[in-house]
Amino acid sequence: MPAGSFAVLVGPSGCGKSTLLRTANRLVVPTTGRVTLDSVDVASLEPTQLRRSIGYAIQAVGLFPHMTVSRNVAVVPELLGWTRDEIAVRVDELLALVDLDPTRYRDRYPRELSGGEAQRVGVARAIAARPRLLLMDEPFGAVDAIVRTSLQDELLRIARSLATTVLFVTHDVDEALRLADRLVVMREGRIVREGTPVAVLEDPQDGYVRDLFGDDETRAFRLQRARRALPA
Amino acid sequence: MTLTRAHALGLIGAAALLPSCSGGNGNTIRIGSKNFTEEYAIAEIYAQALEAKGFKVDRSKFDLGSTQIAMAALQRGDIDLYPEYTGTGLLDVLHLPAMRDANAIYTTVRDAFQKQYHLTWLTPSPMNDSQALATTKAIAAKYGIATLSELSTLAPQLRLATIPEFTSRADGLPGLQNFYGGFKFKSVKVYDIGLKYDALLQGSADIATAFTTDGAIVADDLVIVTDDRHLWPAYNVAPVVRDDVLAEHPQIATILNAVSPLITDVAARQMNFAIEHDKADPADVAAKFLKAHAL
Amino acid sequence: MNYLFSHLDRVAQLGGAHLLLVAVALVLATAIALPLGVVAARSNRIQTPLLGVLGAIYTIPSLALLAVLVTWIGLGFATVLIALVAYGQFVLVRNIAAGIRAVPPAAVDAARGLGFSSQQRLRQIELPLALPAILGGLRIAAVSMIAIATLAAYVGAGGLGTLIFEGLAFHQPQRILAGSVCAMLLAVVIDALFRLAEKRATRYRVAA
Numbered sequence: 001m002p003a004g005s006f007a008v009l010v011g012p013s014g015c016g017k018s019t020l021l022r023t024a025n026r027l028v029v030p031t032t033g034r035v036t037l038d039s040v041d042v043a044s045l046e047p048t049q050l051r052r053s054i055g056y057a058i059q060a061v062g063l064f065p066h067m068t069v070s071r072n073v074a075v076v077p078e079l080l081g082w083t084r085d086e087i088a089v090r091v092d093e094l095l096a097l098v099d100l101d102p103t104r105y106r107d108r109y110p111r112e113l114s115g116g117e118a119q120r121v122g123v124a125r126a127i128a129a130r131p132r133l134l135l136m137d138e139p140f141g142a143v144d145a146i147v148r149t150s151l152q153d154e155l156l157r158i159a160r161s162l163a164t165t166v167l168f169v170t171h172d173v174d175e176a177l178r179l180a181d182r183l184v185v186m187r188e189g190r191i192v193r194e195g196t197p198v199a200v201l202e203d204p205q206d207g208y209v210r211d212l213f214g215d216d217e218t219r220a221f222r223l224q225r226a227r228r229a230l231p232a
Numbered sequence: 233m234t235l236t237r238a239h240a241l242g243l244i245g246a247a248a249l250l251p252s253c254s255g256g257n258g259n260t261i262r263i264g265s266k267n268f269t270e271e272y273a274i275a276e277i278y279a280q281a282l283e284a285k286g287f288k289v290d291r292s293k294f295d296l297g298s299t300q301i302a303m304a305a306l307q308r309g310d311i312d313l314y315p316e317y318t319g320t321g322l323l324d325v326l327h328l329p330a331m332r333d334a335n336a337i338y339t340t341v342r343d344a345f346q347k348q349y350h351l352t353w354l355t356p357s358p359m360n361d362s363q364a365l366a367t368t369k370a371i372a373a374k375y376g377i378a379t380l381s382e383l384s385t386l387a388p389q390l391r392l393a394t395i396p397e398f399t400s401r402a403d404g405l406p407g408l409q410n411f412y413g414g415f416k417f418k419s420v421k422v423y424d425i426g427l428k429y430d431a432l433l434q435g436s437a438d439i440a441t442a443f444t445t446d447g448a449i450v451a452d453d454l455v456i457v458t459d460d461r462h463l464w465p466a467y468n469v470a471p472v473v474r475d476d477v478l479a480e481h482p483q484i485a486t487i488l489n490a491v492s493p494l495i496t497d498v499a500a501r502q503m504n505f506a507i508e509h510d511k512a513d514p515a516d517v518a519a520k521f522l523k524a525h526a527l
Numbered sequence: 528m529n530y531l532f533s534h535l536d537r538v539a540q541l542g543g544a545h546l547l548l549v550a551v552a553l554v555l556a557t558a559i560a561l562p563l564g565v566v567a568a569r570s571n572r573i574q575t576p577l578l579g580v581l582g583a584i585y586t587i588p589s590l591a592l593l594a595v596l597v598t599w600i601g602l603g604f605a606t607v608l609i610a611l612v613a614y615g616q617f618v619l620v621r622n623i624a625a626g627i628r629a630v631p632p633a634a635v636d637a638a639r640g641l642g643f644s645s646q647q648r649l650r651q652i653e654l655p656l657a658l659p660a661i662l663g664g665l666r667i668a669a670v671s672m673i674a675i676a677t678l679a680a681y682v683g684a685g686g687l688g689t690l691i692f693e694g695l696a697f698h699q700p701q702r703i704l705a706g707s708v709c710a711m712l713l714a715v716v717i718d719a720l721f722r723l724a725e726k727r728a729t730r731y732r733v734a735a
Binding site: 022025027044047048049050051052054056058060061062063064065066067075076079109110111121126135148 | 633635637638640641644652658731733
Binding site: 264267268269272275292293294295296297300301304308309311374443507508509511514 | 565590593594597598601602603678680681683685688692693695696697698699701707
C-alpha cells in the first residue's frame with residue numbers, strides 16, 4: 001500500500017477485515033505471511049513502540065472514562081515522553097482540528113460527550129502523535145447518518161492535510177466508496193478485488209464483488225457518484 | 233492507589249518492630265491470664281506478690297482467649313507463668329480421664345507437665361473452682377442438706393434450676409444420678425446462666441447448679457452442698473511456670489508458694505464478688521487481698 | 528459511658544493499638560491481594576480455585592485460627608496481623624478481580640492498540656477504572672477487620688477487645704460499652720472515609 005493513501009477494507013462482518021487491520025500493529029500476529037511497514041517487518045519491532053507510532057481508532061471508541069478529554073487525547077504523546085507544554089499545545093490543536101472547541105471540551109469527561117463528539121476525540125487521540133499510519137476499525141459505526149457524513153468529511157480533510165496513510169475498515173459500502181482512494185474487497189479472509197473505487201465499480205471482475213455494490217442500477221448510481229468525487 | 237509503596241513498607245517495618253518491644257528478660261516476669269474474672273484476680277495476686285519482692289511484671293498478656301492459647305504461649309515462652317486449674321490441666325490439656333482425688337490430680341498434672349512440657353506446677357491453692365449444687369441457707373436448714381449424699385434422697389421434694397448442658401452432660405445430672413443414686417428432682421427448669429440464682433432467690437427453685445467460687449454465693453446468702461464423695465474433679469488453682477524461668481529466678485517459687493495457701497474458696501468468692509458486683513478493678517482487689525494478709 | 532470518660536487514656540491507647548493493627552493489616556492484605564486479584568481477573572482457571580480457597584479461609588472461626596497461629600507465631604501483634612490479612616483476602620481479591628473484569632473491553636482494546644505496555648495498561652487504565660470496586664472491597668475488609676481485631680485481646684495483642692472481654696468477664700457492662708462504642712465509632716468513621724473516597728473515585732461517572 002503506497003504511503004499517503006487512504007485504503008478501505010470492505011466486506012461483510014466476519015470476513016477478516018478487522019483481523020487484517022490488527023496485524024498491522026501486532027494486536028494480531030499472522031500465522032503465515034509478513035506485514036511490512038516502510039519495508040520493515042512489523043514482527044521485528046517491539047509491539048508497544050510500534051503501536052505508539054501507529055494511530056488506532058475503533059468503533060466502540062474506547063475513550064478512557066476516568067480521564068478528561070485532554071488527557072485522553074494526550075495519552076500517546078505522554079507514553080512517548082513529550083513535554084507538558086508540547087502536549088498542551090498539541091491537545092488544543094487536535095481538538096480544533098476535529099472541530100471541538102478546546103476551551104469547552106478540554107476538561108470534560110467522556111461521559112459528558114455525545115456519540116459524535118466522543119468519536120472526534122477518538123480520532124484526535126489516534127492522530128495525536130502524528131502517526132505515519134492510521135488504523136481505523138469502523139470508527140463511525142455507532143453514530144447516526146448525519147453525524148457520520150460530517151465525520152467522514154472531516155476525516156478526509158484531516159487525512160489529506162496530514163498526508164497520513166489510512167487503513168480503514170467498514171462494512172458500509174457507501175462509506176467505503178466515499179473515503180477510499182484505494183478499495184480492498186474482502187471475503188472469508190481473502191482479498192478478492194483491489195483498486196480505486198471507480199476501477200472496482202467499473203470492473204468488479206467477480207460476481208461476489210459485483211453483488212456487494214448492489215444491483216445494476218444501484219451500482220451505476222454509485223459509479224457515477226464516485227466519478228464525480230474525483231478531484232478535477 | 234492512594235497508598236504508595238513507601239507508606240506500605242514503612243508500616244510493615246513498624247509491624248515488624250512492635251512485637252520485639254514487649255519481650256522482657258532480666259528481672260521482668262511476663263505473667264499471663266485467661267480472660268475470666270477469677271484468673272485476672274489471681275494473676276494480679278501473683279503479679280503484685282512478685283512486685284513486692286522486687287520483680288518487674290509485664291501484664292500485657294492478661295486477656296488470653298482460651299486454655300489452648302495460654303498453654304501455647306507458655307510453651308513457646310511468650311509468657312513465663314499463668315494461673316491454671318488442676319482439673320483443666322488434667323482434662324483439657326493432658327486429655328486424661330477424670331479422677332476423684334484432688335491430690336492425685338495435682339500430682340498427675342505436676343509430673344506430666346514436668347515431663348512433657350518442662351513446666352512446673354507450684355503449690356496449689358486450697359481454692360477449688362469446681363462444679364457444685366447450691367441452695368439457700370433457709371432451704372439447707374429446713375431440709376437438713378449439707379452434702380450431696382443427703383440431697384440425693386431429698387431431691388424428689390425439690391426443684392432444680394440449671395443451665396441447658398447440665399441436664400445432658402455425663403458429669404451433669406446423669407452423673408449425679410449414676411454416682412450418688414437418687415437425684416430424681418421434683419422438677420428441672422433450665423435457665424440462662426445468669427438467671428439461675430435469681431430463680432433460687434425468688435423461690436421458683438430450691439437448688440441451683442453453681443461453681444464453688446461464684447461471687448454470688450457471698451452476696452446472696454447461698455450455700456454450696458458439699459460433694460462429699462467427690463463426683464466432680466478438683467479445680468485447684470496454681471501458678472504454672474516455665475522451668476527455665478524458675479531456674480533463673482528460684483525466688484518465684486518461694487514467693488508464690490507463700491501466697492497460694494491463702495487463696496481459699498471464700499477468698500476467691502469475695503474477690504469475684506468485688507469485681508463483678510462492686511465493679512472493682514482486679515488490681516485493687518488483689519492489692520486488698522495481699523494487704524489483708526500483710527504481704 | 529462512665530468507664531470511657533474515667534479511663535480516657537487507657538481507652539485511647541487501646542483504640543490506637545486497634546487502629547494501628549487494622550491499618551497495617553489492611554495495607555499488607557492489599558499488597559498481597561492486588562497481584563492475586565490481577566491474576567484472578569486474567570484467568571478463570573485461576574480465579575475459581577483461588578476464590579474457593581480464600582472463601583474457605585474466610586469461614587474458619589477466628590478463635591480457632593488464632594489458637595493455631597499462636598502455636599506457630601506466638602502471642603501478639605504478628606499473629607493477629609496474619610489472621611486479619613488472611614481474612615481480608617477473600618473480599619479484597621474478589622473485588623479487585625471483579626473491578627478489573629468490569630473495565631470496558633473497548634478501553635482495554637484502545638489501550639493496547641495505542642501502545643500501552645501491559646504494566647502501563649494495568650496501572651493507568653485497569654486499576655484506576657477498578658478503583659471504585661477496589662475501594663468498596665477495602666471498605667468492607669476494613670470494617671470486618673475492625674470487628675475481628677477485637678479478638679486481638681485473646682492473644683495478648685491489646686486493642687479495644689481488651690475492654691470488651693474484661694467487661695464480659697467482670698460483669699462490668701461499662702467496659703463492654705466503652706470498648707464496643709469505640710470499635711463501632713472506628714468502623715463508622717472508616718466506612719465513611721472509604722465511601723467518600725469511592726465517591727471521589729467515581730466522580731467522572733456522574734460529572735455534569
